[in-house]
Amino acid sequence: MPKIEDGDNFGVQIQEEVLSELQRSQESAYNVRDSIRQHHLARAKICSKLIKYPNIEDYTLALKEHDEKQLFFARQNLIDIRNIYAVVTDILHKNMAKIRSPRGNNRAGLY
Numbered sequence: 001m002p003k004i005e006d007g008d009n010f011g012v013q014i015q016e017e018v019l020s021e022l023q024r025s026q027e028s029a030y031n032v033r034d035s036i037r038q039h040h041l042a043r044a045k046i047c048s049k050l051i052k053y054p055n056i057e058d059y060t061l062a063l064k065e066h067d068e069k070q071l072f073f074a075r076q077n078l079i080d081i082r083n084i085y086a087v088v089t090d091i092l093h094k095n096m097a098k099i100r101s102p103r104g105n106n107r108a109g110l111y
Contacts (some may be wrong), residue, residue, distance in 0.1 A: 014098040018091055025084045032077045039070045 046066055050059040092099070 014095050018095060018099060021088060021091055025088055028080065028084055032081065035073065035077065039073070042066060043070070 043063070043066060046059060046063045050063060053059060
């Protein structure tokens with residue numbers, strides 16, 4: 001990435017915007033991964049209580065409700081991932097020329 005200097009910084013600014021969008025997308029992916037890990041930990045805790053106390057129906061109900069809630073969150077996460085991929089793909093396709101060559105080839109116009 002070239003330094004921002006006097007004149008013709010539009011391509012450099014586009015590169016910075018694309019990079020920040022990619023970093024935001026990466027952070028969202030990490031959040032999805034962590035939420036899945038938290039789901040498995042919470043489910044394991046409920047299952048251990050269910051195994052320890054099999055006669056208490058509240059643990060069975062809690063496990064069922066937890067799984068239904070996680071199904072909703074999984075669907076939302078898939079929609080979020082789809083949207084992130086759509087935005088990143090759109091940004092990359094529309095700005096590929098400026099990403100590859102941020103300064104452009106305007107030197108011929110100087111003479």
